[in-house]
Amino acid sequence: MELDIKLPHHTPDTVKQKYHRLSTARRLQRLALYSLLALLAACDNSIITPPPEPDQPPEANTIKFVALGDTGTGSENQYAVANAIQQTCETQGCDFALLLGDNIYDIGVDGIDDPQLQSKFEAPYRNLNFPFYVVLGNHDYGTAGLVAEKGQHQVTYSDISDKWRMPHHYYQFTRANTAFFALDTNAQFWEVDEKQEQVVADWINQSTAPWKIAFGHHPYRSNGPHGNAGKYEGISGIPYISGDGVKDFAENVWCGKADLYLSGHDHSRQWLEPTCQGTQLIVSGAGAKTTDLKGDNAVLFQADTLGFVHITITGGQLNAQFINVNGDVEFTHTVNKPL
Ligand SMILES: [Zn+2]
Numbered sequence: 001m002e003l004d005i006k007l008p009h010h011t012p013d014t015v016k017q018k019y020h021r022l023s024t025a026r027r028l029q030r031l032a033l034y035s036l037l038a039l040l041a042a043c044d045n046s047i048i049t050p051p052p053e054p055d056q057p058p059e060a061n062t063i064k065f066v067a068l069g070d071t072g073t074g075s076e077n078q079y080a081v082a083n084a085i086q087q088t089c090e091t092q093g094c095d096f097a098l099l100l101g102d103n104i105y106d107i108g109v110d111g112i113d114d115p116q117l118q119s120k121f122e123a124p125y126r127n128l129n130f131p132f133y134v135v136l137g138n139h140d141y142g143t144a145g146l147v148a149e150k151g152q153h154q155v156t157y158s159d160i161s162d163k164w165r166m167p168h169h170y171y172q173f174t175r176a177n178t179a180f181f182a183l184d185t186n187a188q189f190w191e192v193d194e195k196q197e198q199v200v201a202d203w204i205n206q207s208t209a210p211w212k213i214a215f216g217h218h219p220y221r222s223n224g225p226h227g228n229a230g231k232y233e234g235i236s237g238i239p240y241i242s243g244d245g246v247k248d249f250a251e252n253v254w255c256g257k258a259d260l261y262l263s264g265h266d267h268s269r270q271w272l273e274p275t276c277q278g279t280q281l282i283v284s285g286a287g288a289k290t291t292d293l294k295g296d297n298a299v300l301f302q303a304d305t306l307g308f309v310h311i312t313i314t315g316g317q318l319n320a321q322f323i324n325v326n327g328d329v330e331f332t333h334t335v336n337k338p339l
Pocket residue numbers: 102137138139217264265266
């Protein structure tokens with residue numbers, strides 16, 4: 001028997017075509033996912049922007065932060081990178097961190113009291129006394145990245161953690177002269193959340209901040225095994241594998257409008273040489289694991305070893321340092337813009 005299970009009216013045609021080839025059971029499973037993500041997307045916009053940090057005056061004209069991803073293992077590697085960050089922050093200063101997704105391997109958490117939030121976040125970073133602005137990765141949404149309520153648990157965890165900040169599954173905040181746009185690339189990957197595209201496009205287009213930085217889990221370009229959006233895993237044209245949704249979101253929303261896009265997902269550190277219409281592309285997904293670099297995108301720097309990125313923005317200058325697990329600065333690059 002074939003049940004007639006309808007997709008939401010705004011579902012893209014490419015998704016509809018694939019959906020109608022699925023069995024009834026798979027359609028039901030997929031519809032449950034769409035319904036949950038639609039519910040998340042319908043949440044009130046007023047909770048999306050967190051209040052400014054009380055200890056960071058908005059008039060300060062320099063910000064310093066670290067960016068790292070793919071951290072949530074609780075392993076020695078995670079602690080080792082945390083120690084290198086501590087060293088760097090003690091000498092150079094850090095106002096906050098961007099945590100770039102896959103925060104809790106392998107399948108996210110079951111609630112805000114899940115002990116993994118302690119063993120894979122709070123304990124490894126216990127000596128880092130600044131806020132972490134967090135985005136969700138595919139592993140944070142369950143086995144196949146499909147369980148919306150698991151992502152919501154990590155959002156809600158912001159209510160009880162001293163350092164975890166994620167007021168919504170996508171959000172914005174401003175520090176000094178820089179606006180940050182935190183993206184849910186998993187929802188982009190599954191092509192289920194048109195509202196995110198509309199809302200974030202409005203934020204970016206309306207922002208008057210001199211610097212604009214977008215960050216999310218999935219890369220636009222990467223030399224790691226996952227590769228470039230639209231051709232993830234070396235496969236083109238299959239909506240739930242190739243990452244067409246991530247590619248389209250980037251090109252529709254932030255390419256050419258943000259100064260920089262930071263991502264993880266591949267477990268390496270890269271500064272890609274081609275920009276996305278002028279937006280610089282950095283991958284920093286080596287916070288606990290490493291994978292090979294086998295792509296052929298040109299790079300300013302790449303390393304398949306553990307580490308993180310430290311960024312300083314002062315006036316019209318953005319300086320990024322790629323730092324390894326020993327705390328050594330391996331590469332430095334500066335971007336200047338007239339203000
Ligand atoms: Zn990932």
